[in-house]
Amino acid sequence: MKKILCLLLTFVLSLSLCACGNSSSKIGDTTVDSNKNFEVKLLSTEFIEQVNVDPDDPDFFTSNFSITGNTLFPGEGHIFFLYTYEYKFVGKMEVTDTFRDYAQPTLIYDKEYTFSENYCSVRKENKEGSKWYYLTSDVYGQLSGSKPGMKKIVFCNNTYRPLDDTTYQVRGIISVPEKVKNEPKSLEFSLAQMGEKYVIE
Helix, strand or coil, rough: HHHHHHHHHHHHHHHHHHHHHCEEEEECEECCCCCECCCEEEEEEEEEEEECCCCCCCCCCCCCCCCCCCEEEECEEEEEEEEEEEEEEECCCCCEEHHHHCCEEEECCCEEEEEEEEEEEEEEEECCCCCEEEEECCCCCCCCCCCCCCCCCCCCCCCEECCCCCEEEEEEEEECCCHHHHHCEEEEECCCCCCCCEEEE
């Protein structure tokens, strides 16, 4: 009986380890960061050749252009990886952060090539009438609060307080080599806020 019990326990432990090893999040899943401060849901991702940076356009920071406005390009031989996610603060103590600390994007191609620079992000509250806020940018220094057409994009206050039910939407881009799109291999996306990687299929 002892031997049978040991074998059963070993089998159960093996199953649990396999389940942990294969754990991954997909678009639409909600994750929580390791500090249990943020709930995050990745809504969508896509590769685009240019991004609309006219804040007066309802399709601001997407590949759609309903108004002729400013356009941002990724540079020769590159393409934008566009992502959209929403999040809310669920922490029990007030937190003040910088966007880079909590939400710098990372794209991992073929499980070893990492892209986490040349990105830009904007954020707004998920409610009618809210404005987009320019979070941060290092996409060749092309996007700034003083750029024509970016007048409504300003640096936002990243202070989060307990029991605040505000949800936020973030749209962002990372400039990556076109090979990442043209030669499909494994692709993982993560933010510090997310707590774990999302597998992009």
